[in-house]
Amino acid sequence: MHDAQDTRPTSSNPYMSDWLSSMQTTAHDSALLPPHHGDCLGCGPANQHGHHLRARRHGDGVVAAHVFDGRHVGAPGIAHGGAVATVLDDLFGFALYVVGELAVTRKLEVEYLAPVLLQTEYTLHAEMLSRNGRKLRLRARVEDQNGQVVATADALFIVVGPAHFTSRAPVIQARR
Numbered sequence: 001m002h003d004a005q006d007t008r009p010t011s012s013n014p015y016m017s018d019w020l021s022s023m024q025t026t027a028h029d030s031a032l033l034p035p036h037h038g039d040c041l042g043c044g045p046a047n048q049h050g051h052h053l054r055a056r057r058h059g060d061g062v063v064a065a066h067v068f069d070g071r072h073v074g075a076p077g078i079a080h081g082g083a084v085a086t087v088l089d090d091l092f093g094f095a096l097y098v099v100g101e102l103a104v105t106r107k108l109e110v111e112y113l114a115p116v117l118l119q120t121e122y123t124l125h126a127e128m129l130s131r132n133g134r135k136l137r138l139r140a141r142v143e144d145q146n147g148q149v150v151a152t153a154d155a156l157f158i159v160v161g162p163a164h165f166t167s168r169a170p171v172i173q174a175r176r
């Protein structure tokens with residue numbers, strides 16, 4: 001049974017109130033969106049192994065400038081495909097602030113159109129394409145400095161309630 005309608009108190013997840021308030025405060029373009037939490041692999045500033053992704057609202061979606069570094073290498077000089085997928089998944093997480101829903105990734109499909117190079121700045125965009133009940137369809141792209149699209153991602157996110165996160169909160173609370 002899903003928990004999208006669960007309205008139990010959110011206090012057992014220390015990040016829940018931040019997420020919910022972020023959804024209320026993204027009315028203006030270019031505002032830097034808050035990380036999902038300090039240790040988040042995609043965007044957490046305290047995660048030494050993370051990507052430190054920083055995203056802003058852009059119209060109905062989000063945009064980020066991002067550089068992969070030596071920690072994310074796959075083939076020499078090229079970002080690992082899993083690292084690219086991680087960043088795209090997290091970018092979708094930022095798009096949720098704009099969508100205004102708590103949701104999680106059910107399906108993520110990445111197309112690698114050209115190598116994503118290390119130490120090279122890329123521009124990432126993500127937005128929601130459609131919604132059908134709890135199902136959110138999102139799309140993202142990675143562009144190089146010439147505007148060439150080097151990767152795309154299509155995702156299915158499923159809207160969940162606060163309990164999806166609070167029932168597993170002790171793990172992240174312990175690391176805060």
Ligand SMILES: CCCCCCCCCC(=O)SCCNC(=O)CCNC(=O)[C@H](O)C(C)(C)COP(=O)(O)OP(=O)(O)OC[C@H]1O[C@@H](n2cnc3c(N)ncnc32)[C@H](O)[C@@H]1OP(=O)(O)O
Pocket residue numbers: 001002003019036089090092093096097101102103104105106107133134135156158160
């Ligand atoms: C602002 C918050 C930020 C949070 C941080 C974001 C970080 C970045 C994103 C992530 O990393 S999220 C973490 C990785 N994802 C997970 O851990 C999710 C693990 N999966 C689950 O917990 C459950 O599968 C999930 C809650 C997503 C869904 O389980 P449910 O039992 O609630 O839903 P169900 O299986 O019934 O599927 C819901 C609907 O989707 C449909 N569906 C499922 N898979 C599908 C599929 N592959 N294609 C099409 N439709 C699909 C399904 O048929 C159904 O349609 P209906 O609502 O019309 O009945």
